[in-house]
Amino acid sequence: MQLNDIELFKDLTTIEQARLLGKIERMELAEGTLLFEQGDAGDKMFMIVRGKVELFTGAPGERRQALTFLEAGAVFGEMALLSGNPRSTSAMAATDTILYAINQEAFNELLAENSTVALYLVRLLSQRLVQTNRSLQESRMEKKAIIEKELMQLPEGARQALLSASVIPTPAPAWLWRADDMDQLWASQANCHHMYALSASNEADAPPGALVIHIDPAIKKVLKSLYESRNEEAVRNAFIFDAVGAFQAKGLHRLAAQTCIENGFWTEAVALVDGIGNGETADEAGRKELLRLFAACPDLVLFSHYTFFCSYLEWLRQDEPESALRKVALAIDQPGDFSQEQLGRLYTLAADLYEEQGMRHKALECLNLAGYHRWRQNGDGNDNGTDEDVARGLAVDGRAEGDPKGGATGGLTGRRVKATLSDRLYSLTRQSLQVTNSARLVEQSKKLIQKNTLFTAATVLFALALLGYFNAAEPFAGLSAEGMRFLGVSLAAVVFWMADIVPAFIVALLMLLAWVLAGLVKPAVALSGFASPTWIYMLCILALGAAINKSGLMFRLSLLLIKSFPRHYGGQLLGIALSGILFSPLIPSSTAKVALAGPISRSIADSMGFPDRSRGSAGLSLMAMVFYGYLCPFFLTGTYSNMMAFGLVQQETISWLEWLYYALPALLVFSAGMFGLVVYLFKPEKPATVLSTDVLEQQLKTLGPLTREEKITIAVTLGSIAMMILQTWHQIDNAWVMSLGFALLVILRVLDEATMKSGIDWLFLLFIGVAFGFAEVASQLGVVKWIADLFADFLQPFMVSPYLFLAVIITVVFLITLVVRDDPAVILLILAITPLASQAGIHPWILVFVILLTTDPFFFPYQSPTYLMTYYCTEEKAFSHRQGQWVAIAYAVMIYLSVLISVPYWRLLGLIR
Structure with missing residues (x-):
């Protein structure tokens, strides 16, 4: 027999047949030779040239069952190549036989190059499927007839009970049916022993000794078919859900869920398990057992129940991480099924799964996508072409950590550098995403009143009423008509800032637009805040902060410093406090610093064995909050709000060293007092275990050696601060010192375009530019003097003593921050209170410092x-x-x-007359 005599190859050209002959193997088998066994790996398919081959089933050493004999021209073994599954049968030469064998590679080429071969295989598989189905149908009909005959021997009640038991997981508890029917089944089981059996239960889901019905799984399918044909769907479903309710009432949750699943009620099963609290199952293993039942649950059902899907993924992640990753990937690809927030969480989980499998590149990609969806959830984005920009802003380029070509650095091999940088990038990106998510929750929690349509309408109407009144009313004493209109616009802006229904920077820009359109000032004056050196300084210091955050420098230094302190509770509190004092001048954002220190303190608490929200855990985290977040006002570069606040004071300048010099006594008193109070308030309930530095070591190991970025950032940061400290010597303004540092970071490729887009708060800079212009316009229109006179009348009785005056200022600011918060509060208070400095005989810096100290209280979260x-x-x-x-x-x-303790010191320096 030639190749063209075999149907599989008869449509091939002679050239194709000749090429194929070079890729196939000719085999000669003697009678009785075993070609392959059931369960073997399938790496070849065969064509019979001459002779016969017997196919049979049965493992070695067992009685074999013949299936068929194949003769010359037949093709077999192709299923193993198509599916990759082991051989489903065994094959033996029934006579002396000659075969052609094709391996997997040749088979794949054959399918790719010849559509006729693929069509032949489809026809062949279809024929075999039809034959198999016919054989199964004949077998099923024969079995069904036998079972129906035996069922007719049972009494009606017992027969219906046995049929309905087919829809309950085996073994089914007998108490679901009437006792009389169970008695009849018991009496009849000798005649129907191959269909069912009654016995005392030894299962965990039934009381010891309870009677249960065992049904042969093969028989059960036939019984279920008979039950469905003899009862209407409504009757069947009523029985199923009655049984489910009975199982739930007895706490048999697994049995209830399994009953739903076996009958195709996946949605009901998901709702049932999702509604069970962890405490209702015997233990965590019990809940895992429930979740295992959902291995075959349709994906669309899982995806439509997000909370349950997350629980299912957590179980799958522990037992089958690769399956969990496939499920997450499928879920993410389903359009419209999840909110942006849910997609963000799924991408975060996918990143963790990729990280666990060592696929860091994919993990970073998923983290960036998680950050994008969280960004979309915040309402800052839209669906109109911003995706690419956001992706660029979130992406982390591994080349930034080494040379542009990704080659070896520092004596390490290229592969080792790549792995180290991958670890580092993943760690830093994961930290950045956590901060982003926390920031979203912060924005939600900052709202005093939840926004709705009625509240928004009332805010707009009240703001319009203010505008109308101040435009029409007679000017107050000391104000011009232009000053009245300016005051109306300003109060309307304050209303919107308090209501927080429009972003603060939009309110500020609309306020600027109103000044110009109302003819209050010329555009150059309205925009003057963007031309001030202070605005340039703030831009540069935000850029420096972005470089520090991107490099992970502060994270590394915090870990190193904390690790160097004693490992007991008190030693770690001291380490957190001193590291906070050291790093406060380096990152110009209190929230960024606590976002760095909070997770570190949490890791220390876990390592020391402190339970959640215990006094030990609270002490560590609150100490980190105080010393990383609330020391900012004591350093000029502690937060951008410092320079913003002092920039609002007309004709006043101050150097970095002067600021620290003036604030030093207050810093010492505040730091010592807060350290002592936190230690006193949060003594651990029981002695803590000595801190294991394994966690800190692992985090430091992940960061690897100091990178080029970190070294440059350290040099620029320390150099900039040193130049600001020496300002009295070189007389260069802080704005130009920071501009030089900014330029160096860009030239040396530490700050790239993506980091400047995503790491610098440009919207805040818009807001601040308007705020600086606000101060200039208010001064020109006489509004600042009018406000100062108004506050002077109220505060005049308290100006007799700086102690009393400053105490009252602190109290007033605490009260105002109950309603107006953040930067709007700072701006309004600075403009209202600092003009009183000359009347009270106090330097403006003291009032700025006191306002900065008191505008971030947390009496209420x-x-x-x-x-x-x-x-x-x-x-x-x-x-x-x-x-x-x-x-x-x-x-x-x-x-x-x-x-108050600093008052004598300030008097000595001449800051208080």
């Missing part, structure tokens, strides 16, 4: 972004709000003490 960031970046587990309120009270007390 919504008041303080710094507090909320600490709370959420420790996953809401480090401390409770009640524990935080104790520190809030201590914080207020220490502000009063540190300010």
